[in-house]
Amino acid sequence: MSTVISPVEGAESTRSTHVGAVVSVLALGGIVMSLMQTLVVPIVPELPTLLHASASDTSWAITATLLAGAVVTPMVGRLGDMVGKRRMLLLSVCVLVVGSLVCALSSSLAPIVVGRALQGFGVGVVPLGISIMRDELPAEKLGSATAMMSASLGVGGALGLPAAALIAQNANWHVLFWTSAGLGVLVFALVLVFVPESRVRSGGRFDLIGGIGLSAGLISLLLAISKGADWGWISLPTDGLFTAAVGVLLLWGWWELRTAAPLVDLRTTANRQVLLTNLASVMVGFAMFAMSLVLPQLLQMPTATGYGLGQSMLVAGLCLAPSGLVMMAMAAGSARVTAACGPKISLIIGSVVIAAGYVLGVVFMDAAWQTIIVGCVVGGGIGFAFGAMPALIMSAVPVSETASANAVNSLMRSIGTSTSAAVVGVVLAHLTTRFGTHALPSQNGFRTAMLIGAAAAIAAALLTTFVPGRGDRTTVGMTSEP
Structure with a gap:
């Protein structure tokens, strides 16, 4: 038997808790989770030396987090609907902290891979946070709050790269993981203090x-x-x-x-609105990660190649940081457009802006300031698109399935980013130019990768046009059977 409480009733429990604090804490949790994913990027080239292993083996430090996050997210979402979203959010953060500590105390490959896998458990923070917002926030605050929470995925990645590069260049690499553990403890404590447990639970057996x-x-x-x-x-x-x-x-x-x-209600997932939104999410996730692969490499490529910009990892990260701030700002703009025109329009706008940013990048790649502009345009589109996705999902699923549905949507984005890493990696590995004894990605390789990112964003926009109506045929937060 499902226990369903409307958001208006659920919001009563937050009268003693400041709504802004709840939103800020949950968004911080999303940013910390995203920071965790980009944490090791600055030291990837050095991992074989640091861990005394081959480059192929040390790549598991990245792959383990990806696999663990993908596997755990749908389960955490379902358990959140069953036994309590705040409880599962706290458990996710706790496992993330444990994983960070394992990595911080290790200097060999096996425990690092285990720790990184445990860190992957934190991926469930974003769908759980969005679901808590649906259950607990007043209707007038819900749109902007969920948009901010969804965009925190991109914001953390954009801001985390320069922060991680700064730490890696000026301190022992273990400090990266001590920092991750400390931020996790902070989020855990803030959730305990400011975030109430939702009374919306479905019960049942796992x-x-x-x-x-x-x-x-x-x-x-x-x-x-x-x-x-x-x-x-x-x-x-x-x-x-x-x-x-x-x-x-x-x-x-x-x-x-x-x-x-x-575990996943496939009949709800097959609902036209949910299905098309999830497919569009794969495409947007693909487009988002393409920027993370192309722009840092272009910025760090030697100037002697004729197209590289010769920047350090730290400067490259700082050039990408403004895109994270633009994402956050555009998430709020997405909520306003969603309120006026529906989330379908917001997702289409965001996808088109992403595509425009990549097309701009094809010709706008001769200076660091140009990459900042390209990153900001793409980041603005990502903020718009990510801000619309939770509204499209939640307006088509019952309240009792909110966490599970948002978890599946997060999984779709992860599949998109994984596919992007594979496809763009192949493009850059095959379209190369000789530089001394090394083969480096060519200028045409970077341009091709950006055009692929643009094509993925256009595909997302086209898929979204088939979403029924404005994409809000039911009111977000109300109980509905699709």
């Missing part, structure tokens, strides 16, 4: 078989995507994993449609 099936399918899929370039796209391990992913996910879907309490 679908263990569904959880195992989804985990196996996602691990096979994302491992094939992330490691395909290293293993070979037509190699036996890659093709075997893709085949396993298709088979396992089909069996998982069959089970979910027949079990009484599924």
Whole structure:
């Protein structure tokens, strides 16, 4: 039996808690989670030396976080709906802190990979935070709050890169993880003090078989995507994993449609509005990550190549930082457009702006200040698009499934970013120019990657045009059966 309370009733519980504090704490949690994901980027080239392992092996420090986050997010979302969203948010932050401490105290590969996998548990913070907002905030505050929470994914990444680079250049690399642990403890304490537990719970039993099936399918899929370039796209391990992913996910879907309490309600997920929003989210996630791959490399490429800008990692990170601030500002703008025209229009606008930013980048790549402008335009589009997604999802699902639905949407973005890393990585690895004894990505390689990012954003806009009506056929926060 589901226990459903309308947002208006749920908001009564926050009368003694300042709404601004709740929003700020939850958004900070999203930013810290995103910071965690970019934490090791400045030291990736040095990891083989630091950990006394090969570059292929140390890449698991990145892959482990990706896999753990993808697997855990749908489960944490479902458990949040069942037993309490604040409780699961606190658990996610706690595991993130433990993972950070494991990494901070380690200097070899195995514990670092374990710690990074534990850090991946923090990915559930954003969908859980959005769901808490739906349950607890007054209707007039909900749109801007959820837009801010959703955009925190991009904001943390943009601001985290220069911060991590600064720490890595001026302190022992373990300080990166001590910093992550400290920020996690801060978020944990603030959530305890300021964020109330939602009374909206669905109850029921956890679908263990569904959880195992989804985990196996996602691990096979994302491992094939992330490691395909290293293993070979037509190699036996890659093709075997893709085949396993298709088979396992089909069996998982069959089970979910027949079990009484599924991990993911596929009938709700197949709702036209939810399905198209999730597909558009894959494309936006792809487009967002393309910027993270292209602009830093372009900025750090030697000027002797004729197109590289010769900047340090720190300066490259600082050039990308303004895009994070623009994301935050545009998330608020997205909420205003959503209130006036519907989230469908906001997502289309955001996607078109992202595409325009990449097209601008094709010709606007001769100076560091030009990359700042390109990053800000793309970042503004991402803020607009990310701000609209929660409204589209929540206006089409019952209140009792809010966390689960938002978790699946976050998963779709992760699949987009993983695919982007693979596709753009292949493009930059194959379109190269010789520089001394090294092969570096060519100018045409960077341009091709940006055009691919633009194409993904246009695909997101086209998918969104098929969302029914304005994309808000039910009121966000009200109980509805799609």
